Amino acid sequence: VAAPPDTLAARVLAGDARAIARAISQIEDGDHAGSGGAALVGALFPHTGRAYLVGVTGVPGGGKSTLVDQLIATIRAVGLKVGVLAVDPTSPFSGGAVLGDRVRMIRHAGDPHVFVRSMATRGHLGGLAGTTGDAALVLDAAGFDVVLIETVGVGQDEVEVAQTADATVVVLVPGTGDDVQAMKAGIMEIADVFVANKADREGIDRLVQSIEAALSLQPVVDGGWTPPVLKTEATTGQGVPELWETLCRFRDRSEALRAERRRTRAYARVSALTGDMLFARLQQALPAGALAQAAADVAGRRMDPYAAAHALVAQAVATRGGSI
Ligand SMILES: Nc1nc2c(ncn2[C@@H]2O[C@H](COP(=O)(O)OP(=O)(O)OP(=O)(O)O)[C@@H](O)[C@H]2O)c(=O)[nH]1
Ligand SMILES: [Mg+2]
DSSP states (O other), X not given: XXXXXXXXXXXXXXXXXXXXXXXXXXXXXXXTTTSHHHHHHHHHGGGOSOSEEEEEEESTTSSHHHHHXXXXXXXXXXXXXXXXXXXXXXXXSOOHHHHHHHHXXXXXXXXXXXXXXEXXXXXXXXXHHHHHHHHHHHHHHTTOXXXXXXXXXXXXXXXXXXXXXXXXXXXXXXXXXXXXXXXXXXXXXXXXXXXXXXXXXXXXXXXXXXXXXXXXXXXOOTTTOOOOEEEOBTTTTBTHHHHHHHHHHHHHSOHHHHHHHHHHHHHXXXXXXXXXXHHHHHHHHSOTTHHHHHHHHHHTTSSOHHHHHHHHHHHHHHHTTTOO
């Protein structure tokens, strides 16, 4: 499928860095309802599915950006092109952490086969995970072989962003108790590979043991792959080539498993978008303030939430003459 030569999509497909940046901005600014973002994804989508999407998540300050920087070097050394999305769900601004990410990766700035982009968007339809997933599609279409997606923190947003990737690396560090926090937040379940970073610090072996102990309690799923626990020292790059080898092994383990994961991901994406679109139509069909009024009725105990939702849906459908 050839895009017309002069469009933004065509320039993205040609690997033009400025076009890639603009395309991602369009996705950040747009929503699903036929805006530039949706049209762009539509044009690029037939050219995607080739890149290996790797999520890097874990505790704040765990060394994720340092690790990503080292991974870039390792991946470039084998001649592959790499794109990076540094996602900061907590801040709508290019604040400290995100700026720090950029500075750390600056040694790759002159390399045309490396593209680094911070994303700090919240409150868009489709959610942060949707926006990040679409941005990853842009990099995929632009010919990047690997897309690294760094997320800060250990909350629900991170779990969702991690689920847009083909493989998820969870980074923990010794001696902070954050490993326990991560286990509570459900982040253990999403790891395909664990990294015990800051291996130069005291307590590294205890950290590895506690991860392995937690893993032994988990049922082995996903085709018998038990997430390996690797020690790294991101500041020196120690253990990073092994991490990359492990990620390659994970990717190559089975075509069937990979296809299954992609189906699960597509299912989640399509369901989320369908829900968002229906909700947007519902809001359009209702008079202004109807939702707020229903909420006030629920808060004031005049109506229960189920009855309120039922009434809103019924009203919207009636307004639209039965079609929504
Ligand atoms: N001692 C030691 N320090 C490290 C190691 N890796 C990273 N650091 C340091 O840890 C600090 C945080 O590193 P970052 O790479 O910014 O961590 P991050 O996880 O990206 O941080 P956020 O994005 O803010 O959550 C920096 O001062 C790094 O130099 C390591 O292996 N050993
Ligand atoms: Mg970081």
